[in-house]
Amino acid sequence: MVQQLHVASLSGGRLCQSSGILRKGVQAAKMKHYEVEILDAKTKDKLCFLDKVEPNATIGEIKSMFHKSHPQWYPTRQSIRLDAKGKSLKDEDVLQQLPVGTTATFYFRDLGAQISWVTVFLTEYTGPLVLYLMFYFRVPFIYASKYDFSTSKHWVVHLACMCHSFHFLKRNLETLFVHRFSHGTMPLRNIFKNCTYYWGFAAWMAYYINHPLYTPPIYGEQQIRLALILFLFCQIGNFSIHIALRNLRPPGSKTRKIPYPTKNPFTWIFVLVSCPNYTYELGSWLGFTLMTQCLPVAFFTLVGFIQMTVWAKGKHRSYLKEFRDYPPLRSPILPFIL
Numbered sequence: 001m002v003q004q005l006h007v008a009s010l011s012g013g014r015l016c017q018s019s020g021i022l023r024k025g026v027q028a029a030k031m032k033h034y035e036v037e038i039l040d041a042k043t044k045d046k047l048c049f050l051d052k053v054e055p056n057a058t059i060g061e062i063k064s065m066f067h068k069s070h071p072q073w074y075p076t077r078q079s080i081r082l083d084a085k086g087k088s089l090k091d092e093d094v095l096q097q098l099p100v101g102t103t104a105t106f107y108f109r110d111l112g113a114q115i116s117w118v119t120v121f122l123t124e125y126t127g128p129l130v131l132y133l134m135f136y137f138r139v140p141f142i143y144a145s146k147y148d149f150s151t152s153k154h155w156v157v158h159l160a161c162m163c164h165s166f167h168f169l170k171r172n173l174e175t176l177f178v179h180r181f182s183h184g185t186m187p188l189r190n191i192f193k194n195c196t197y198y199w200g201f202a203a204w205m206a207y208y209i210n211h212p213l214y215t216p217p218i219y220g221e222q223q224i225r226l227a228l229i230l231f232l233f234c235q236i237g238n239f240s241i242h243i244a245l246r247n248l249r250p251p252g253s254k255t256r257k258i259p260y261p262t263k264n265p266f267t268w269i270f271v272l273v274s275c276p277n278y279t280y281e282l283g284s285w286l287g288f289t290l291m292t293q294c295l296p297v298a299f300f301t302l303v304g305f306i307q308m309t310v311w312a313k314g315k316h317r318s319y320l321k322e323f324r325d326y327p328p329l330r331s332p333i334l335p336f337i338l
């Protein structure tokens with residue numbers, strides 16, 4: 001069904017007032033208005049027609065107007081594109097700066113139910129924290145009943161529990177107090193995928209590390225100490241990068257800048273790498289693998305490394321595309337290699 005919204009000019013209509021377009025002021029009233037039609041990206045059916053849209057209206061504002069005629073599609077659910085199969089436009093994109101005529105056609109895709117990033121991250125990270133502790137305390141029905149609530153005789157098992165809990169507690173706190181996300185939401189279905197990954201691996205690793213028959217690393221204390229140093233060094237490094245990224249973005253903004261080394265020596269790796277938080281994350285899990293000498297941990301490290309490499313390459317490409325003066329020496333995740 002086509003919904004027609006007449007967005008009246010300054011002197012007029014209620015819809016215009018409620019849409020917030022009036023904010024643009026008297027100057028905008030003198031400009032030529034646009035007509036905007038929104039088609040379904042799949043079926044090409046006309047979903048909405050917006051009349052007299054001001055030239056300096058943003059895609060975010062157009063989404064709000066579209067939402068009025070289709071209340072089931074709230075703005076964060078909407079992907080608005082110039083081409084049916086093209087990329088989503090940003091909320092900040094301004095109508096008159098887009099390659100469209102005064103009658104603009106946009107394509108709409110429903111992104112599905114959305115959930116906030118913070119909720120997703122907290123769910124992802126709290127699961128491993130709780131699950132690991134259940135294995136550590138050997139709650140009933142995991143191992144043979146004679147081991148219920150028993151403790152391991154190997155000190156590395158206790159150390160591993162501290163390191164694992166520290167890591168996921170840190171991730172939760174960073175999600176709440178450090179990261180400044182540019183996207184408020186993500187599709188609800190992602191939470192199931194992400195939780196399966198994090199929760200599944202945490203249970204698998206914890207089962208073996210806390211197993212009554214677990215054997216400590218082959219080179220004993222020396223190996224564990226080295227692993228702990230590597231783990232802690234990379235945890236501090238990862239935190240330092242998260243702080244540096246936070247400081248690039250003023251509160252409430254979505255600005256993306258080139259990150260550079262700061263006074264903190266842990267950030268100097270920015271000279272060589274675009275996503276050093278992933279490099280340090282990899283280092284942490286290598287440290288944990290060395291500490292526990294456990295195959296599922298090595299597997300988690302490998303899968304995480306592959307995933308982070310894919311993301312780092314994408315982010316590196318975006319930096320090169322967006323910034324002409326991007327430092328040429330940098331690699332996505334591993335200096336000079338990858």
Ligand SMILES: NC(=O)c1ccc[n+]([C@@H]2O[C@H](COP(=O)([O-])OP(=O)(O)OC[C@H]3O[C@@H](n4cnc5c(N)ncnc54)[C@H](OP(=O)(O)O)[C@@H]3O)[C@@H](O)[C@H]2O)c1
Nearest residue numbers: 179180181182183245248249255256257259277278281304
């Ligand atoms: N073990 C694993 O398998 C695994 C996998 C992935 C991540 N992790 C961990 O999770 C952490 C977070 O992952 P992530 O993928 O969300 O990291 P990320 O993309 O580097 O983002 C971290 C934060 O910094 C912001 N940011 C990134 N680049 C920026 C720039 N140039 N200017 C301004 N702000 C910028 C991001 O905002 P935006 O919202 O704009 O992106 C986000 O809030 C990683 O550092 C790592 O410790 C672990």
